Amino acid sequence: MERGKTxxxxxxxxxxxxxxxxxxxxxxLREGIFLILMYVTLASSLNVIMGYTGxxxxxxxxxxxxxxxxxxxxMLRDGMHLIPAxxxxxxxxxxxxxxxxxxxLRLRGAFFAIATIGVNEAVKALVNNLNFIGxxxxxxxxxxxxKAYGGAARAIWFSYYTMAAVTLITVVASxxxxxxxxxxxxxxxREDEDAAIILGVNAKRYKSxxxxxxxxxPGMAGAVFFxxxxxxxxxxAFHLIxxxxxxxxxxxxxxxxxxxxxxxxxxxxxxxxxxxVNPLFKNLHMAISGVVLLLIVLFMPxxxxxxxxxxxxxxxxxxx
Amino acid sequence: xxxxxxxxxxxxxxxxxxxxxxxFSAKKGIVIGFTMSQTGKFNxxxxxxxxxxxxxxxxxxxxxxxYVKAIGKRLPVVFxxxxxxxxxxxxxxxxxxxxxxxxxxxxxxxYSSGLTASAAIIAEQYGKVMMAAGAASDSIFNxxxxxxxxxxxxxxxxxxxxxxxxxxxxxKAKKIAIVYENSKFAKAVCTSAKEYAEEKGFNVVLFEAYxxxxxxxxxxxxxxxxxxxxxxxxxxxxxxxETFAKQLFExxxxxxxxxxxxxxxxxxxxxxxxxxxxxxxxxxxxxLARFRKEAxxxxxWYGPSSQEFIKAYKKAYGYVPGYHGAGGxxxxxxxxxxxxxxxxxxxxxxKRALERMAxxxxxxxxxxxxxxxYGRQIGHSMVYLQWQEKGGKMxxxxxWPLEAKSADLVYPFSKKY
Numbered sequence: 181m182e183r184g185k186t187x188x189x190x191x192x193x194x195x196x197x198x199x200x201x202x203x204x205x206x207x208x209l210r211e212g213i214f215l216i217l218m219y220v221t222l223a224s225s226l227n228v229i230m231g232y233t234g235x236x237x238x239x240x241x242x243x244x245x246x247x248x249x250x251x252x253x254x255m256l257r258d259g260m261h262l263i264p265a266x267x268x269x270x271x272x273x274x275x276x277x278x279x280x281x282x283x284x285l286r287l288r289g290a291f292f293a294i295a296t297i298g299v300n301e302a303v304k305a306l307v308n309n310l311n312f313i314g315x316x317x318x319x320x321x322x323x324x325x326x327k328a329y330g331g332a333a334r335a336i337w338f339s340y341y342t343m344a345a346v347t348l349i350t351v352v353a354s355x356x357x358x359x360x361x362x363x364x365x366x367x368x369x370r371e372d373e374d375a376a377i378i379l380g381v382n383a384k385r386y387k388s389x390x391x392x393x394x395x396x397x398p399g400m401a402g403a404v405f406f407x408x409x410x411x412x413x414x415x416x417a418f419h420l421i422x423x424x425x426x427x428x429x430x431x432x433x434x435x436x437x438x439x440x441x442x443x444x445x446x447x448x449x450x451x452x453x454x455x456x457v458n459p460l461f462k463n464l465h466m467a468i469s470g471v472v473l474l475l476i477v478l479f480m481p482x483x484x485x486x487x488x489x490x491x492x493x494x495x496x497x498x499x500x
Numbered sequence: 501x502x503x504x505x506x507x508x509x510x511x512x513x514x515x516x517x518x519x520x521x522x523x524f525s526a527k528k529g530i531v532i533g534f535t536m537s538q539t540g541k542f543n544x545x546x547x548x549x550x551x552x553x554x555x556x557x558x559x560x561x562x563x564x565x566x567y568v569k570a571i572g573k574r575l576p577v578v579f580x581x582x583x584x585x586x587x588x589x590x591x592x593x594x595x596x597x598x599x600x601x602x603x604x605x606x607x608x609x610x611y612s613s614g615l616t617a618s619a620a621i622i623a624e625q626y627g628k629v630m631m632a633a634g635a636a637s638d639s640i641f642n643x644x645x646x647x648x649x650x651x652x653x654x655x656x657x658x659x660x661x662x663x664x665x666x667x668x669x670x671x672k673a674k675k676i677a678i679v680y681e682n683s684k685f686a687k688a689v690c691t692s693a694k695e696y697a698e699e700k701g702f703n704v705v706l707f708e709a710y711x712x713x714x715x716x717x718x719x720x721x722x723x724x725x726x727x728x729x730x731x732x733x734x735x736x737x738x739x740x741x742e743t744f745a746k747q748l749f750e751x752x753x754x755x756x757x758x759x760x761x762x763x764x765x766x767x768x769x770x771x772x773x774x775x776x777x778x779x780x781x782x783x784x785x786x787x788l789a790r791f792r793k794e795a796x797x798x799x800x801w802y803g804p805s806s807q808e809f810i811k812a813y814k815k816a817y818g819y820v821p822g823y824h825g826a827g828g829x830x831x832x833x834x835x836x837x838x839x840x841x842x843x844x845x846x847x848x849x850x851k852r853a854l855e856r857m858a859x860x861x862x863x864x865x866x867x868x869x870x871x872x873x874y875g876r877q878i879g880h881s882m883v884y885l886q887w888q889e890k891g892g893k894m895x896x897x898x899x900w901p902l903e904a905k906s907a908d909l910v911y912p913f914s915k916k917y
Contacts, residue, residue, distance in 0.1 A: 208600045211593035316684040317637065320617055323624060323644030332625040409588050411617040411640075415541075416588040456590065457582055457597065465583065466539055 186439055186500040187355055194220075194351065194442075198344040212453055214340050214408075217347040218401050219445035222422075223429035224347075224354045224438065225397035230427065231436030232363055233390045234370030235285065238293040239300030240398065240426055243273040245417030247399025248406040249307065252319055255407065261328070262342060266403035273399025274392040281391035285384070288373070297420065304418035318413030325410075339408040346404060350397040355438045357393065358500065366390050367436070432476060434483030439499045443484050529578040530566060530845055532557075532835070533604025535594045535619070537611050540586025542634075545824050546611040549634055552828025553608065554579075555816055556836075566836050569843030577832075584610050591615050595622040604628065605845050608831055609648070613637035620648045629838075629847050629854065632875070633831035634824070636784075638688070641869070641876035647847070649854050649868050650877040651831050655685060656692035658782050661882055662733050662759040663697050665780075665900050669911050673730035673756055677706035679720050679744070681736020686761060690734055705729050714740055717747045724753060735760030735781075742769060749775035756912035764885060770894040777889060777916045780899065780909075782882035784823035785863050788897065789883045789904040803833045806862040830863040864904070886910065 198217070201210035226240050251269030254260040260268075284295040308316045329335035357363045365386045368376035377383045406412040425448070433444020451472060455465035480487045489496050534553075537546035557577045560566055565576035580602040582594045591610055598604040599622065607623050609616040611634040620640065623630040630648050632640075638654045666673050676697050680690040687709065694704050705727040710720060724732060732748070732755050735741040741763025748758065749772075757780065763769055764781030787810050793801040804812070809829065813821040821829075834857070839845060841853035858867045858879065867879025884900035888910055897907035 206600075208597050211596045215589065215593060317639065317688075318614055320639055320643055322642075323621070326621075332621055336621075336625070408621075409592065409618045410621040411614055413588075413614045416614065419587060421587075422589070453590075453593075457594075462582060463538065 185498045187352065189498060190351060190355075190439060190442060191348070194344075194348060198341075201340070210337070210340055212449075214343055215453070216446055216449045217343045218405060219425075219429060219449050220442050221343070221347045221350045221397050221401045222426045223433070223441040223445040224350045225394045226426045227430050227436065227438070227441040228354055228357055228366075228394040229390050230394075230430055231441065232358060232366040232370060233387060235288075235387065235391075236293045236427065237296045237391075237394070238427065239296035239298070239420065239423055240394070241420065241423035242296075242300040242303050242418055243277055243395035244398040244402035244405075244422075245300075245303065245307075245414075246276050246395075246402070247273040248402030248412055248417050249313060249319075250399075251403035252406050252412045253313055255325065256319055256321060259325075259328075262339070262404070262407050266342065266346075266400050266407075269403035270396045270400040273402075274396040277395030278388055278392040281388040285387045285391060297423075300418050300420060300423065304414050307414045307418070314412075316414060318411055318416075320411040323410075336408055339404050343401065343404045346397065346400045351438065351442060353393070353397070354441070355500065357390075358436075358438060362386065362389070370436070428473065430483075432473065432483055434485035434487075434489070437483070437485050437489075437500065440483050440485035447484065529576040530568075530606065530839070531578045531580055531602060531604045532606050532608060532832075533580045533595070533598030533602055534608035535582050535584035535591060535598075535610045535615075537586040537615075538583035540584075542586040542611040542615075545634065546586075548822060548824035549611060549828035549831075550581075551817055552813070552821065552825035552830075553633075553832050554828075555813055555825075556829045556832035558816075559812065560832070560836060566839050568839065568845055570845075575845070580604055584615060586611075586615075588615060588618050591618045592622050595619045599623075599626050599628060605847075606835055606850070607631070608633060609635055611635075613640055616640060616648070617643070620645050623647050627847050629835075629850050631831040631835055633827050638873065638876065641873040646874055647851060648875045649834070650875055651827050651834065651866075651880070652784055652877060653880050653882050654876055655688045658689040658761065658882055659693035659733050659759065660696040661782065661884060661900060662693070662731065662757065662780070663700050663702060665759075665884065665909065666702075666731055666757060667700065668902075669909060670730070670756060674701070674703050675705045675727070675729040675731075676702050677724050677727060677729035677732045677755075678704060678734050679706065679708050679710065679717075679724070679732065680734035680761075681714075681740050682709040682711055683736055686734070686736040689761060693733060710740070712736065712740070715743055717744050718751075720744075721747060721751050721753060724755075725751075729755055731755055731757040731759070733757075733759045735763055737761075738763045738766050738768075741781075742772060745769075745779050746772055746775045752917055754914040754917070756914065758913050759884070764887060764896075767896075770887065770896075773894070774916065776887045776894060778886060778910050778913045780884050780886045782884055784880075784882065785826045786823070786883050786885055786896070786898050787820050788885070788906040789862075789864070790898070790906055791860055791862055791864055791904045800859045801861070802837050802859040803830075803861045809862050826863050830861055830866070833861060834859075834866055864901075 229235050229237050247269035250272040251265035254265040287295050326332040326335040329338050365381045429444040429448045434440025455461045485499050489499050536550045561576045565574035567574050584591050607628050607630040609632040613635040616632050616635040617640045624645050632648050632650045636652045636655050638656045678690050680686045741760045759780045764779050765783040769776050838850045838853040842849035855870050865879035869876040869878045883898050885896045886899045888897050899909040
């Protein structure tokens with residue numbers, strides 16, 4: 181198969197998934213797919229800085245929290261509609277990443293990873309102490325907020341479609357970034373940053389832009405998620421475990437690969453969702469998913485998609 | 501190409517797992533759905549609460565279930581529950597599942613106010629009654645929910661009873677100093693306490709916050725001495741409350757009542773020895789609290805006595821329950837009473853029964869707000885405990901409310917010097 185055909189199956193597949201709940205009319209299904217979509221968004225955007233550029237952002241969830249807080253505050257205080265609030269949340273997260281990037285992207289390897297954890301914890305501590313955004317208690321919607329969207333039931337469907345749109349844009353954007361000259365520059369940085377600089381790649385600018393891009397989409401995902409949840413607290417918005425889960429999804433599917441981040445998120449969510457509600461495993465889900473994930477990492481270090489790419493030359497073109 | 505097809509099929513299979521399991525036969529029992537935090541930071545509180553709830557269900561089912569008048573027979577209680585990992589991510593997903601796939605008739609909230617608010621949106625959307633156990637915040641009860649009912653005394657009333665105690669034992673004591681930790685919870689509690697005190701004609705002579713982790717209270721104690729109050733209330737968490745009590749003792753501060761959050765309720769507080777003596781503090785419930793059937797009188801007693809509950813809990817789990825265990829049990833008990841009163845398991849009838857409810861249980865009174873803060877607990881009040889000396893040993897005694905006391909309040913506090 182030719183190169184550059186990844187999106188030809190990925191987009192229809194995504195649309196197919198999104199269409200399942202409205203077609204079957206199942207809200208239980210919708211809730212599961214909402215989470216899959218959110219995880220795909222988070223993993224695909226983390227992939228830009230981590231997979232393409234080689235900078236492992238350990239505290240990446242901070243941008244999800246920042247986007248969530250900005251949009252939640254705007255919706256609560258000014259009664260802003262979800263869509264503009266979400267876009268502003270995304271922009272806020274991207275700007276924060278750009279500014280932070282100027283400082284932390286000077287660090288490499290483990291130092292960068294540790295610095296990003298520090299950023300997440302620092303922002304969490306700050307938010308905990310800012311009373312105008314609710315401090316440690318967080319912010320809560322009044323239930324009547326959902327009236328503007330035709331009631332809570334419709335608001336949740338609306339947030340589902342919004343998340344689907346965000347996911348679609350994220351997947352396409354992460355593909356376009358990878359295939360562009362910009363993406364080539366990022367991958368050059370990943371392989372050897374000093375060599376890339378000598379070859380004329382503006383590494384500093386490229387890294388900051390990649391960091392901002394990888395923060396924009398989680399910011400929007402945070403906005404949609406907390407709109408649906410109806411409240412936001414520092415503990416949930418800047419949840420370090422979720423940050424680790426994001427890294428895990430990228431590793432599971434395949435580092436630096438668009439289809440990989442997608443598959444990793446899908447498999448991870450399904451595995452966890454299955455174990456969590458299965459009567460046999462529900463008390464052991466953490467232990468079992470830990471073992472399964474360990475096995476995958478041990479025997480398929482390049483991830484699921486990386487593994488398939490290695491085994492089949494034909495499929496390489498459609499699994500970018 | 502074949503392999504690619506296989507990949508797509510594989511991905512599609514993963515999705516099949518999402519399909520809700522179909523088929524549900526006739527009503528065999530009352531399904532109560534909830535998530536608990538089996539993992540994550542709320543693990544220990546949530547587990548204790550679950551044990552209480554489970555004990556209730558076992559006792560109910562041993563009698564054949566809850567009597568539902570509309571169908572003329574007893575229906576056993578069936579639990580459906582999942583782990584929410586103390587995180588908001590899956591709370592809504594799991595509650596949607598509980599309602600749609602597991603056909604839950606009633607819901608119990610997750611632990612903590614934040615998770616409860618997320619679950620409340622789903623409960624509200626489907627018109628399901630949800631008992632909020634483990635959510636002590638006031639802020640989720642003026643958000644327009646009409647199906648969420650709180651079991652715990654909300655934060656705004658944690659310290660207000662200290663003023664009632666003072667008015668009762670010493671109507672002349674009017675000067676109050678409030679010194680509290682600068683944390684969200686302590687601040688919310690103490691701000692409400694101040695408003696209440698002023699409303700009741702007290703004079704708040706000092707209202708100051710100290711930073712979390714403060715170890716030297718000298719400057720606060722000087723201010724307290726300068727204003728010469730009758731009572732000191734406040735505190736925050738265990739460590740700062742303990743230090744504060746210790747330094748009050750070292751400086752021989754002469755006041756009539758000291759009431760602090762959290763610290764006095766913890767058994768280790770006794771290690772302070774004489775500094776702990778006569779310090780009081782609020783608690784949701786204490787095993788020593790003796791709410792009695794006779795005293796409840798016209799207010800209507802419901803459920804087991806305190807001794808019966810403690811005995812059953814100890815038999816099942818091997819130790820005396822704290823307030824989380826009692827709260828879980830009472831969440832079930834209140835729901836049971838509402839179903840019996842309504843004579844039906846229809847959500848709107850049960851909701852109306854809850855609105856009308858005014859009962860006393862071993863845990864205290866239960867009554868719900870039906871005004872602006874719909875569903876907030878207004879019947880239950882904190883019990884106050886005091887550290888007293890018995891035979892050379894420090895013991896915790898319940899001194900308030902009077903109908904539940906295990907000993908008389910020792911007053912004034914300065915008697916210990």
